[in-house]
Amino acid sequence: MRQATVYIDSQALQYNLNRVKQLAPNAKVVSMVKANAYGHGVKDCLAALSATDAFGVACLQEALEIRELGFNQPITLIEGVFSLDEMSIVTAQNIEVVVHHQAQVDWLLEHKADYIAKGLKVWVKLNSGMNRLGFKIAEIKAVINRLKAEGLTCVLAMHFANADADHPLNDEQIRQFLEIKNDCAPLMASCCNSAAIYKYPELHFDYVRPGIMLYGATPFADKSVHDLDLKPVMQFTAEIIALNHIQAGESVGYGSTFVATQAMDLAIVSIGYGDGYPRAFVAPNTVAVNGQLVAVVGRVAMDMIAIDVTSLDVALGTEVELWGKQRLVDDVATANGTIGYELLCRLSNRPERKVI
Ligand SMILES: Cc1ncc(COP(=O)(O)O)c(C=O)c1O
Missing domain, CATH: 2.40.37.10 (Lyase, Ornithine Decarboxylase; Chain A, domain 1)
Incomplete structure (x- = not known):
C-alpha cells in the first residue's frame, strides 16, 4: 500500500473556530468551506465546525454537498447563483445568495415569495475597489433600497483586496463600505475574512467570514500561525x-x-x-x-x-x-x-x- 496520508485534526479545527469567536465575540461566524474545505475535505471538517453559525461556499454543488452530509446551518453562496434555474434549488435547500449583478437581482425577485417565506437573507456585494464582483458605490444604494422595498432582508457584503497588508486601498474600501452601511441603515454588514478579523476588530459587524485561519494557516506574509495562536489542522x-x-x-x-x-x-x-x-x-x-x-x-x-x-x-x-x-x-x-x-x-x- 502506498503510504501517503493526510491527517485532519478535528480538535485543532475546533480550537481555531473558537479563536474566531474570541476575536469576534459579537459577530456570527460564516465558516468558509469552499474548495472542499480548502482541500481538507468537507466531509471530514463539518462535524468539527458544527458550532459555526453558517457556512460559505463558492457554488451550488458545494452547498448541496453540505446538505447531503446532513448539515442544516445557513449556507451563503458567495458568488451567488449562475443561472435562474439554480434559484429554485437554493430556495428549496435554504441557501442564501450573494447578488453582485443585475441579472441575479432579477432572478432572485422571480423567487421572492419563497425566499422571504424561508427567512433567507440576501447578501448584496459592494465592489469597493477589488474589481472582481459587486455593484459599484454609485449603483448599490438603489439595489439595496429596491430589495428592501420588495421585503427582503439584506446584508451588505464586501471583500478586501489587501486585508493581509498595509495598502492605501484598504482605507478607500472601508470608506465606501461605511458610507453605504450608514446611508442604507438599518443594514446588516459583513466584510472580514481571516486577515481582516485580526486587523480590523472595529469592522466585525454582523458576520465574519474566516477561511484560512480555521485551517491553521496564516493569511499574513509576516505573521506565523504561532503569532496568531492558531493550530495547523x-x-x-x-x-x-x-x-x-x-x-x-x-x-x-x-x-x-x-x-x-x-x-x-x-x-x-x-x-x-x-x-x-x-x-x-x-x-x-x-x-x-x-x-x-x-x-x-x-x-x-x-x-x-x-x-x-x-x-x-x-x-x-x-x-x-x-x-x-x-x-x-x-x-x-x-x-x-x-x-x-x-x-x-x-x-x-x-x-x-x-x-x-
Ligand atoms: C468573499 C470571501 N469571504 C471570505 C473569504 C475567506 O478568506 P480567508 O481564507 O482569507 O479568510 C473568501 C476567500 O477567498 C472570500 O472569497
Missing part, C-alpha cells in the same frame, strides 16, 4: 520507502540537478506532485523527520522525493512530515513561491485521508 505525511548511500559527485533524481559534495545518506519518500506536493521550488525546501528539519534534494517527481538523512536514525517506514505542526504549510509555500491556500487546495485525492 492538516498534517501531510509519507513514509520512507528506500535508503541509499551516495558518494561525492553522484547526482540525484531527474535532470541530475543535485550533485552531492560529500558522501551522504538519502531516503526516498513516497510523495510527489501526483499527490499534490509542489515541484517548482524557488528556495531550498525541507521536511520534518523525527522532529528535525531535513533538506529535500533533487527534483520532486510524480511519486517520490529524496531527502538528506545523513546521521539521522531512520528506517524503511519512518514517517516524514511534508507539512503539519513541525514543518508549517506556510513555510513550504514560501519556499515554493506561493501561499498556503494554494498548496492545501491543490492536494490530489491520492493520499489516504484520516480524521484524528
Whole structure:
C-alpha cells in the first residue's frame, strides 16, 4: 500500500473556530468551506465546525454537498447563483445568495415569495475597489433600497483586496463600505475574512467570514500561525520507502540537478506532485523527520522525493512530515513561491485521508 496520508485534526479545527469567536465575540461566524474545505475535505471538517453559525461556499454543488452530509446551518453562496434555474434549488435547500449583478437581482425577485417565506437573507456585494464582483458605490444604494422595498432582508457584503497588508486601498474600501452601511441603515454588514478579523476588530459587524485561519494557516506574509495562536489542522505525511548511500559527485533524481559534495545518506519518500506536493521550488525546501528539519534534494517527481538523512536514525517506514505542526504549510509555500491556500487546495485525492 502506498503510504501517503493526510491527517485532519478535528480538535485543532475546533480550537481555531473558537479563536474566531474570541476575536469576534459579537459577530456570527460564516465558516468558509469552499474548495472542499480548502482541500481538507468537507466531509471530514463539518462535524468539527458544527458550532459555526453558517457556512460559505463558492457554488451550488458545494452547498448541496453540505446538505447531503446532513448539515442544516445557513449556507451563503458567495458568488451567488449562475443561472435562474439554480434559484429554485437554493430556495428549496435554504441557501442564501450573494447578488453582485443585475441579472441575479432579477432572478432572485422571480423567487421572492419563497425566499422571504424561508427567512433567507440576501447578501448584496459592494465592489469597493477589488474589481472582481459587486455593484459599484454609485449603483448599490438603489439595489439595496429596491430589495428592501420588495421585503427582503439584506446584508451588505464586501471583500478586501489587501486585508493581509498595509495598502492605501484598504482605507478607500472601508470608506465606501461605511458610507453605504450608514446611508442604507438599518443594514446588516459583513466584510472580514481571516486577515481582516485580526486587523480590523472595529469592522466585525454582523458576520465574519474566516477561511484560512480555521485551517491553521496564516493569511499574513509576516505573521506565523504561532503569532496568531492558531493550530495547523492538516498534517501531510509519507513514509520512507528506500535508503541509499551516495558518494561525492553522484547526482540525484531527474535532470541530475543535485550533485552531492560529500558522501551522504538519502531516503526516498513516497510523495510527489501526483499527490499534490509542489515541484517548482524557488528556495531550498525541507521536511520534518523525527522532529528535525531535513533538506529535500533533487527534483520532486510524480511519486517520490529524496531527502538528506545523513546521521539521522531512520528506517524503511519512518514517517516524514511534508507539512503539519513541525514543518508549517506556510513555510513550504514560501519556499515554493506561493501561499498556503494554494498548496492545501491543490492536494490530489491520492493520499489516504484520516480524521484524528
Ligand atoms: C468573499 C470571501 N469571504 C471570505 C473569504 C475567506 O478568506 P480567508 O481564507 O482569507 O479568510 C473568501 C476567500 O477567498 C472570500 O472569497
